[in-house]
Amino acid sequence: MRNHVREAEHLIRLALVFLAGGAAFLLIRQAVVPPGFGVHGHYRAAALEENRLRPAVYAGQAACSDCHEEQVKQRAAGSHRGVACEACHGPLARHAADPSAAAPRPPDPVALCRRCHEADAAKPKNFPQVVAQDHSGGEACNSCHQPHRPKV
Amino acid sequence: MTGVEGFMYPNEVELQWSALIVLYPYITGLVAGAFILASLERVFKVAAVRPTYRLALLTALAFLLVAPLPLQLHLGHPERSFEMYLTPHRSSAMAMFGFVYLWYLMVVLVIEIWLDYRADIVRLSQTRRGLTGWIYRLLTLGSRNVSPESRRIDDRVGWAITVIGIPSAFLLHGYVGFIFGSVKANAWWSTPLMPIVFLFSAMVSGIAAVLLLYMGISWRQKRKVDMLCLDTIARYLFYVFLIDFSLEMLDLVHRIYEADESFRSLDFMVRTRLYTSQVIVQIYLGTVLPILLLAATQVLRLSERLRRGLYAAAGLLTLAGIFAMRWNVVIGGQLFSKSYLGYTSYKLEFATREGLLTTVFLMVLPLAILWGLLKLLPPWPEREAA
Numbered sequence: 001m002r003n004h005v006r007e008a009e010h011l012i013r014l015a016l017v018f019l020a021g022g023a024a025f026l027l028i029r030q031a032v033v034p035p036g037f038g039v040h041g042h043y044r045a046a047a048l049e050e051n052r053l054r055p056a057v058y059a060g061q062a063a064c065s066d067c068h069e070e071q072v073k074q075r076a077a078g079s080h081r082g083v084a085c086e087a088c089h090g091p092l093a094r095h096a097a098d099p100s101a102a103a104p105r106p107p108d109p110v111a112l113c114r115r116c117h118e119a120d121a122a123k124p125k126n127f128p129q130v131v132a133q134d135h136s137g138g139e140a141c142n143s144c145h146q147p148h149r150p151k152v
Numbered sequence: 153m154t155g156v157e158g159f160m161y162p163n164e165v166e167l168q169w170s171a172l173i174v175l176y177p178y179i180t181g182l183v184a185g186a187f188i189l190a191s192l193e194r195v196f197k198v199a200a201v202r203p204t205y206r207l208a209l210l211t212a213l214a215f216l217l218v219a220p221l222p223l224q225l226h227l228g229h230p231e232r233s234f235e236m237y238l239t240p241h242r243s244s245a246m247a248m249f250g251f252v253y254l255w256y257l258m259v260v261l262v263i264e265i266w267l268d269y270r271a272d273i274v275r276l277s278q279t280r281r282g283l284t285g286w287i288y289r290l291l292t293l294g295s296r297n298v299s300p301e302s303r304r305i306d307d308r309v310g311w312a313i314t315v316i317g318i319p320s321a322f323l324l325h326g327y328v329g330f331i332f333g334s335v336k337a338n339a340w341w342s343t344p345l346m347p348i349v350f351l352f353s354a355m356v357s358g359i360a361a362v363l364l365l366y367m368g369i370s371w372r373q374k375r376k377v378d379m380l381c382l383d384t385i386a387r388y389l390f391y392v393f394l395i396d397f398s399l400e401m402l403d404l405v406h407r408i409y410e411a412d413e414s415f416r417s418l419d420f421m422v423r424t425r426l427y428t429s430q431v432i433v434q435i436y437l438g439t440v441l442p443i444l445l446l447a448a449t450q451v452l453r454l455s456e457r458l459r460r461g462l463y464a465a466a467g468l469l470t471l472a473g474i475f476a477m478r479w480n481v482v483i484g485g486q487l488f489s490k491s492y493l494g495y496t497s498y499k500l501e502f503a504t505r506e507g508l509l510t511t512v513f514l515m516v517l518p519l520a521i522l523w524g525l526l527k528l529l530p531p532w533p534e535r536e537a538a
C-alpha cells in the first residue's frame with residue numbers, strides 16, 4: 001500500500017495543483033460576484049433599488065400642457081394625437097421642472113419624421129409612410145407639414 | 153435595398169453571426185475529431201495508428217485553446233464571457249458550454265497529455281538548461297519518479313481518462329450541433345439530427361487534419377511516413393465519411409419528403425445563393441470526390457506514392473468541404489427570411505474585428521501553437537535521438 005502511494009506521488013501532486021486551481025477559482029468567485037446576486041433572480045438584488053433611485057428623465061405628457069397650450073391643442077386636433085410630445089422632443093423632465101435651466105434643442109425634422117414614416121414592408125399597410133427621397137427629395141418635412149398637426 | 157430580395161423582416165437584413173461563428177464549430181470539430189482518432193489507439197488498441205497518437209492529442213490541444221477565441225472576438229465585451237463561470241445560468245446551453253469546455257481542456261486533454269509525456273518531461277528536465285529547463289522542471293511538478301510501476305499507474309489512469317474523454321469529446325461537439333439544432337425558429341437548423349451530423353463531420357475533419365499534419369510534418373522533417381499508419385487512418389476516414397455522408401443525405405431526403413412549409417424557401421436558397429458553397433463545394437468537391445478518392449485507395453492496388461497523393465488530395469478536399477458545411481449551416485441559416493418570402497446576402501468584411509483577416513489569423517493561430525507544442529513536447533523522441 002505504502003509503495004503504491006509512493007509510486008503515485010506525482011498524481012497526488014497533480015491533484016493538489018487542481019485543488020489549488022479550484023480553490024483559487026472559488027476565492028475569486030467569492031471576491032467578484034456582487035453581494036445579493038441571485039436573491040430574486042439571475043441579477044444583483046441591489047440593482048432594483050439603484051434603478052429606483054435614478055432621477056426620471058421624462059416629464060410625461062400631462063406636464064407640457066401647463067405651459068405649451070398652443071402645441072397641445074394643435075397636436076390633439078391632428079393625427080399625431082397619439083404621439084407623445086417627448087417621443088419627438090426627447091426627455092424633458094429637467095426642462096418641465098425649470099424651463100430656464102434646460103432649453104430643449106429643436107429636433108432635426110428629416111431624421112425625426114423618417115424614423116417613423118420611412119416606407120418599410122414590415123410596417124402595417126395602413127400606417128402612413130413615404131419613401132422620403134421620392135416624396136420630398138431632401139426638403140425638410142416641416143416646410144410643408146406642421147409637425148404638431150401634419151395633415152397638409 | 154441592396155442584397156435583399158423579396159421580403160425580409162428588418163432584423164434579418166443584416167447577418168449577426170459572421171464568419172467567426174463559422175470558424176467556431178469548425179475548430180471544435182477538429183478538436184473532437186483529432187481526439188477520437190487518438191483514442192482509437194488508446195482504448196481500441198489499434199496499434200497501427202500509434203505514430204499519430206501524440207500528434208493527434210497535441211493537435212486537439214492546440215485547436216481547443218483557440219476554439220473560444222472566435223466567440224470572444226464576436227462579442228462586443230469579451231471580458232464578460234468569464235461571467236458564465238462565475239454566475240452560470242443553468243438554463244443556458246451556451247453558459248453550460250463553458251464548463252464542458254473547461255472539463256474537456258483540463259481534465260481530459262491536459263491530463264492525458266501530461267501522463268503520456270511524463271517520462272519525456274522528466275528526461276528533458278534533467279538535460280535541458282535555461283528557460284526550457286525551467287519549463288520542464290515546472291511540468292514535472294517536482295516528481296521525477298518514472299519507475300516502471302509509476303508508469304504502469306500512469307498508463308491505467310490515462311486509459312481511464314481516455315474512456316471518459318470519448319463521451320466528453322462527443323459532448324463537446326454534439327453540444328455545438330445542439331446549439332444550432334435547438335433553435336426551433338430556424339427551419340434550416342432545427343433538427344434533432346444536427347448534433348449527430350456535427351459529430352460525424354467533426355470526426356471526418358479531425359481525422360483528415362491529423363492525416364495531413366502527419367504527412368506534412370514528416371515531409372518537412374524528411375522522415376519516412378509510416379505507410380501502415382497512413383493506410384489505417386485513411387481507412388477510418390473513409391468509413392466515418394460514409395456514415396457522415398449517409399447521415400447528411402438522410403437529413404436531406406427527410407427534408408425533401410417531409411416538404412414542410414419552409415421547404416420551398418430553403419430549396420430555392422440552396423439552388424441560388426448557396427449553390428456554390430453547398431452543392432459544388434460541400435457535396436461534390438468536399439464529400440463525393442474525397443469519398444471516391446478514398447474508395448479508390450481501398451479497392452485498387454496503388455503504389456505508395458500514388459496513395460499518398462490521393463490521401464493528401466482527399467484530406468484537403470475534406471477540410472474544405474467540412475468548412476463549407478459549417479459555412480452553409482451558420483451563414484445559410486441567416487440568409488432566408490423567417491417569413492419564407494425573401495433572402496438577404498452576407499458580405500464578408502476584410503480588415504475588421506469579424507472580417508476575413510481575423511478569420512485567417514484564427515485559422516493559422518492553432519497551427520502556430522501546435523508548432524510550439526511540437527517543439528516543447530516532441531511526439532517522436534525516439535526518432536529525434538536517431
